[in-house]
Amino acid sequence: xxxxxxxxxxxxxxxxxxxxxxxxxxxxxxxxxxxxxxxxxxxxxxxxxxxxxxxxxxxxxxxxxxxxxxxxxxxxxxxxxxxxxxxxxxxxxxxxxxxxxxxxxxxxxxxxxxxxxxxxxxxxxxxxxxxxxxxxxxxxxxxxxxxxxxxxxxxxxxxxxxxxxxxxxxxxxxxxxxxxxxxxxxxxxxxxxxxxxxxxxxxxxxxxxxxxxxxxxxxxxxxxxxxxxxxxxxxxxxxxxxxxxxxxxxxxxxxxxxxxxxxxxxxxxxxxxxxxxxxxxxxxxxxxxxxxxxxxxxxxxxxxxxxxxxxxxxxxxxxxxxxxxxxxxxxxxxxxxxxxxxxxxxxxxxxxxxxxxxxxxxxxxxxxxxxxxxxxxxxxxxxxxxxxxxxxxxxxxxxxxxxxxxxxxxxxxxxxxxxxxxxxxxxxxxxxxxxxxxxxxxxxxxxxxxxxxxxxxxxxxxxxxxxxxxxxxxxxxxxxxxxxxxxxxxxxxxxxxxxxxxxxxxxxxxxxxxxxxxxxxxxxxxxxxxxxxxxxxxxxxxxxxxxxxxxxxxxxxxxxxxxxxxxxxxxxxxxxxxxxxxxxxxxx
Amino acid sequence: xxxxxxxxxxxxxxxxxxxxxxxxxxxxxxxxxxxxxxxxxxxxxxxxxxxxxxxxxxxxxxxxxxxxxxxxxxxxxxxxxxxxxxxxxxxxxxxxxxxxxxxxxxxxxxxxxxxxxxxxxxxx
Numbered sequence: 001x002x003x004x005x006x007x008x009x010x011x012x013x014x015x016x017x018x019x020x021x022x023x024x025x026x027x028x029x030x031x032x033x034x035x036x037x038x039x040x041x042x043x044x045x046x047x048x049x050x051x052x053x054x055x056x057x058x059x060x061x062x063x064x065x066x067x068x069x070x071x072x073x074x075x076x077x078x079x080x081x082x083x084x085x086x087x088x089x090x091x092x093x094x095x096x097x098x099x100x101x102x103x104x105x106x107x108x109x110x111x112x113x114x115x116x117x118x119x120x121x122x123x124x125x126x127x128x129x130x131x132x133x134x135x136x137x138x139x140x141x142x143x144x145x146x147x148x149x150x151x152x153x154x155x156x157x158x159x160x161x162x163x164x165x166x167x168x169x170x171x172x173x174x175x176x177x178x179x180x181x182x183x184x185x186x187x188x189x190x191x192x193x194x195x196x197x198x199x200x201x202x203x204x205x206x207x208x209x210x211x212x213x214x215x216x217x218x219x220x221x222x223x224x225x226x227x228x229x230x231x232x233x234x235x236x237x238x239x240x241x242x243x244x245x246x247x248x249x250x251x252x253x254x255x256x257x258x259x260x261x262x263x264x265x266x267x268x269x270x271x272x273x274x275x276x277x278x279x280x281x282x283x284x285x286x287x288x289x290x291x292x293x294x295x296x297x298x299x300x301x302x303x304x305x306x307x308x309x310x311x312x313x314x315x316x317x318x319x320x321x322x323x324x325x326x327x328x329x330x331x332x333x334x335x336x337x338x339x340x341x342x343x344x345x346x347x348x349x350x351x352x353x354x355x356x357x358x359x360x361x362x363x364x365x366x367x368x369x370x371x372x373x374x375x376x377x378x379x380x381x382x383x384x385x386x387x388x389x390x391x392x393x394x395x396x397x398x399x400x401x402x403x404x405x406x407x408x409x410x411x412x413x414x415x416x417x418x419x420x421x422x423x424x425x426x427x428x429x430x431x432x433x434x435x436x437x438x439x440x441x442x443x444x445x446x447x448x449x450x451x452x453x454x455x456x457x458x459x460x461x462x463x464x465x466x467x468x469x470x471x472x473x474x475x476x477x478x479x480x481x482x483x484x485x486x487x488x489x490x491x492x493x494x495x496x497x498x499x500x501x502x503x504x505x506x507x508x509x510x511x512x513x514x515x516x517x518x519x520x521x522x523x524x525x526x527x528x529x530x531x532x533x534x535x536x537x538x539x540x541x542x543x544x545x546x547x548x549x550x551x552x553x554x555x556x557x558x559x560x561x562x563x564x565x566x567x568x569x570x571x572x573x574x575x576x577x578x579x580x581x582x583x584x585x586x587x588x
Numbered sequence: 589x590x591x592x593x594x595x596x597x598x599x600x601x602x603x604x605x606x607x608x609x610x611x612x613x614x615x616x617x618x619x620x621x622x623x624x625x626x627x628x629x630x631x632x633x634x635x636x637x638x639x640x641x642x643x644x645x646x647x648x649x650x651x652x653x654x655x656x657x658x659x660x661x662x663x664x665x666x667x668x669x670x671x672x673x674x675x676x677x678x679x680x681x682x683x684x685x686x687x688x689x690x691x692x693x694x695x696x697x698x699x700x701x702x703x704x705x706x707x708x709x710x711x712x
Binding site (some may be wrong): 123124 | 653657660
């Protein structure tokens with residue numbers, strides 16, 4: 001209700017038309033506060049569209065929530081029938097009647113039992129209404145369907161003028177009234193009541209499109225105030241009416257700095273060590289069997305462990321199935337269901353229309369007031385509707401959850417292999433964080449990888465991690481990154497082993513190379529030694545030759561000296577030596 | 589057999605005294621709203637017919653629902669004025685200011701609807 005008041009004060013001038021809140025989910029939002037106070041409102045629609053229920057809920061909620069007693073003047077159902085019919089919505093009409101909060105007057109007119117003999121008026125009806133109003137001090141009145149008078153009495157002109165007087169009278173009494181009427185051909189009501197009730201006209205409608213039943217509500221007219229002009233889908237379920245307001249016009253969700261754990265410590269690490277932002281929407285996309293639900297279960301498990309309420313909407317698996325499957329990875333969801341922290345809603349997507357789903361989810365969420373909502377998978381809706389509609393619906397749901405500060409985790413099933421950007425419905429721009437679960441197929445096995453594609457406002461890891469589903473939950477491992485690319489699973493193990501053996505081989509290689517080099521060095525050293533030896537011996541030889549030559553020269557000198565001495569020639573006249581020698585030679 | 593005869597005579601006498609309606613008598617209730625012209629007209633019209641056709645064999649109660657609004661609900665009175673004939677059976681409701689005498693007589697089963705002219709007496 002607080003949200004509603006906020007809406008009203010924002011959009012209405014201070015001296016705006018006074019309104020009476022209906023207390024009906026969503027209706028006060030689309031009417032910006034409720035029905036015009038002290039004036040009649042016309043509710044029209046075909047048979048079975050919920051006019052009576054709307055009227056009754058208006059009265060019951062008025063009596064229970066706003067301390068405004070009410071009167072129901074029923075022309076179609078007896079008090080017993082009415083009370084039995086709305087008991088299915090959880091309203092205890094009998095108790096309200098006994099407590100003086102509600103009066104029901106059943107008016108029965110059977111034409112065949114009536115003889116008309118002259119002019120008449122409806123003063124008795126006025127008296128009865130006035131009497132009922134007085135008996136409980138009513139502020140609200142429902143006339144369900146007053147048109148029954150037209151079939152019960154002839155003299156339409158009398159009836160018309162009397163009805164005009166009645167509506168005038170209701171206004172004078174300052175009663176907030178709902179008048180229901182059957183929809184007519186080409187006009188809002190069969191008997192043209194819209195002519196007399198011009199303050200507020202609401203049209204209820206139900207139709208079947210593609211075998212799917214959808215109820216819709218439209219405010220045709222609301223004099224003196226702004227109102228939603230769209231067709232709003234609505235739902236009648238075990239708690240009454242719920243009207244789904246369309247997306248709020250402005251983006252002004254309050255934003256939280258608080259973080260919530262993903263339930264997987266290593267995944268928290270990838271998101272700046274803290275997990276998702278409270279009230280954000282998280283998308284987990286991946287192909288079948290990549291572990292989306294397991295990730296969601298982790299999130300829910302952690303939240304329930306903190307004592308937060310969660311709702312898990314499952315569109316593919318039943319409650320028992322999910323509980324069993326999650327037990328296999330070590331998550332016990334059953335304990336949370338038993339403690340009332342986790343509500344499980346398994347809904348078959350094809351049972352209802354898209355909008356009905358949305359309205360129903362709205363109603364469930366409003367009632368349970370969870371902090372966390374999981375929708376698994378949101379793509380399941382595609383079965384029953386077009387992509388655009390589904391996208392719209394998810395957008396509206398995300399919007400609603402954000403406005404309620406509920407952290408949402410949506411999974412989407414993708415079937416496109418090559419593109420990681422494929423989020424199933426292109427809803428990625430609507431979400432705050434997007435985790436992608438990938439499957440990597442290599443060497444005869446499938447492995448899972450996870451990475452954070454985006455996380456608004458979070459310094460997140462850009463790494464792909466290996467995503468392991470073990471008997472005690474999800475585990476993230478650093479993947480192998482090497483020359484061969486990213487490897488996971490046994491390929492990772494294999495590659496790691498391979499690397500190890502390669503390293504060993506290389507080591508051996510180096511060792512043998514070193515050995516070889518040593519050997520070569522030794523050989524070269526040996527060669528050097530040999531060459532040195534050779535050099536030495538050559539040097540020795542040269543010296544020997546030099547010495548030999550010296551020796552020979554000395555010998556020659558000595559010989560010459562000796563010869564000269566022997567021939568008694570002047571030894572000092574060395575220049576003669578030659579001629580003398582020649583002479584000597586010539587003599588020989 | 590004398591006591592029987594006596595008692596039946598006494599009964600007849602007593603019933604006549606207390607004006608308890610018998611099966612042959614009319615029990616009528618006319619619901620009006622105060623002394624509005626239409627109500628006044630209805631009372632006048634009804635009284636005239638009753639005096640003329642039923643001469644004493646009727647029991648007429650006039651209920652002003654302004655005074656007794658709670659009486660309107662159990663009798664399912666919606667329009668004003670409403671005349672309810674609860675005896676003789678069948679129960680009939682006649683609405684309006686009763687200015688249409690023929691319809692009033694038909695409603696009271698004093699004349700058959702098919703009969704063109706009003707028949708005196710209280711046969712049906």
